[in-house]
Amino acid sequence: MRLLQLATWLAVLSCSGCSRIGQSANPATPSAASRRAAAAPANTTASIGAVADGYRGFDRNDYPGDSTMAGLHTDFAFTGFWITSPPGENTNSWTGKRALLLQQGWGFLVLANGRLDAEILKAQKHGVKPAELARKDAAAAVAAARSEGFPPHTILFLDQEEGGLLLDEQAAYLLAWTEAVASSDYRAGVYASGQPVPNGPGQTITTIKDIRERVKAGHLHEIAMFAAQDTCPPAPGCTLRAKPLASSGELDLTAWQYSQSPRRPEITKSCAATYAADGNCYAPGFPTTFLDMDLASSPDPSHGR
Numbered sequence: 001m002r003l004l005q006l007a008t009w010l011a012v013l014s015c016s017g018c019s020r021i022g023q024s025a026n027p028a029t030p031s032a033a034s035r036r037a038a039a040a041p042a043n044t045t046a047s048i049g050a051v052a053d054g055y056r057g058f059d060r061n062d063y064p065g066d067s068t069m070a071g072l073h074t075d076f077a078f079t080g081f082w083i084t085s086p087p088g089e090n091t092n093s094w095t096g097k098r099a100l101l102l103q104q105g106w107g108f109l110v111l112a113n114g115r116l117d118a119e120i121l122k123a124q125k126h127g128v129k130p131a132e133l134a135r136k137d138a139a140a141a142v143a144a145a146r147s148e149g150f151p152p153h154t155i156l157f158l159d160q161e162e163g164g165l166l167l168d169e170q171a172a173y174l175l176a177w178t179e180a181v182a183s184s185d186y187r188a189g190v191y192a193s194g195q196p197v198p199n200g201p202g203q204t205i206t207t208i209k210d211i212r213e214r215v216k217a218g219h220l221h222e223i224a225m226f227a228a229q230d231t232c233p234p235a236p237g238c239t240l241r242a243k244p245l246a247s248s249g250e251l252d253l254t255a256w257q258y259s260q261s262p263r264r265p266e267i268t269k270s271c272a273a274t275y276a277a278d279g280n281c282y283a284p285g286f287p288t289t290f291l292d293m294d295l296a297s298s299p300d301p302s303h304g305r
Contacts, residue, residue: 048105049077049299053244057109057294057301059257061086063093064289070104072283075240077299078107080292083144087113087161098148098304107300109226109255110150111191112141114158114177120169130169131176138180145186152185155224155254155302163193163207163228171214182221189302191257194227194250195267208250226255226294226301230268235259237271238281242295255301259293 049056059080064072069079079101082094098108115123115133123133141156158177166174178188190211196204208227215223227250229235234247235258248256262279263272276282280290 048073049075051242051295053246054242054295054297055107055299056240056242057107057255057296058283058291059109059111059294060261060289060291061089063097064286064291066100068286068289069101069106071285072289073104073106075284078109078294078296078301080109080111080294081148081302081304082111082113083141083148083150083156084111084113086111087159095148098150102305107298108150108154108302108304109294109296110145110154110156110302110304112137112144112156112158114160115173117162117167117170120173124169130172134173134176135180138177138184142181142184142186150186150302150304153187154304155187155189156181157189157191157224157226157302160190160192160207160211163195164197165199165205165210166207166214171211174211175214175218175220178223179220187224187303188221189224189226189254191226191228194229194248194253194256195231196249206250224254225250225252226257227253228257228260230258230260230264232268232271235268235271237268237274238263238276238293239271239274240284240293242293245295245297253297255294255296257292257294261290261292 055077056075057078057080058072058076061082081098082092085092115137120130120133124130145154145156158174160174162170174190178190181188192211193207196206199205208225211223227248229248229250234243234249236243238259242258245253245256248258259281261281263275263281268275281293283289283291
């Protein structure tokens with residue numbers, strides 16, 4: 001029954017921050033974009049990445065390199081910043097980079113890796129309840145955020161990789177994590193799927209909506225939402241011409257991940273031409289740096305400056 005439920009309801013997302021292997025650190029010679037960024041007057045920072053309904057940003061698992069980050073800031077206002085090892089990784093190449101990125105003028109989308117259902121069940125088998133595991137992980141995320149120098153009230157986004165309706169143990173883990181973070185001097189957020197899945201005859205639901213309904217029913221702390229919805233449409237594909245946040249189909253979002261690397265062919269057919277031939281989304285001027293493109297209502301969506 002559990003396998004049927006997983007097969008029916010879970011649509012696994014590409015990890016926040018691009019594919020898990022083969023990412024280029026790209027610390028090579030600064031490109032034309034990085035030279036333009038270095039030459040730009042400091043007073044233009046407020047307009048970097050600005051679009052009609054927000055600000056452009058990106059996320060990826062591996063830190064791209066200092067000079068590459070300087071160049072990317074020509075087109076992007078904020079960056080995803082992992083405070084834990086990203087999904088599928090044993091190390092975190094973003095560690096210790098906040099101070100430099102702050103000097104470069106970046107805003108932040110602070111990310112912490114969550115647990116897959118299989119991991120939660122494995123811990124449960126060994127006597128560790130989902131909520132207990134979550135509180136331990138939340139404490140580690142809070143400690144990492146403090147170590148990096150993120151100020152109080154920064155929003156820490158839990159990376160919920162598996163989409164669809166949450167299973168009971170997944171919900172117990174996720175909500176215990178957000179409650180633990182909300183009880184600290186930081187604020188809780190979640191990265192989760194905004195892609196609709198069937199929920200009864202003629203009805204659909206998203207992971208974002210499922211979480212919000214559980215929060216409301218449990219009278220829990222408010223959670224900031226970072227939605228993953230790269231289906232074309234509503235997503236525009238791998239392009240700097242981002243659509244308004246409301247186009248994602250979710251209301252009151254803090255951020256929207258509208259393009260992933262590599263693209264998912266089954267849901268991106270109509271915007272396939274915006275991606276590279278290998279299926280990845282590359283930053284303009286950086287042909288070896290693939291990433292996920294995001295849109296947020298603020299140039300610093302986690303308020304991490």
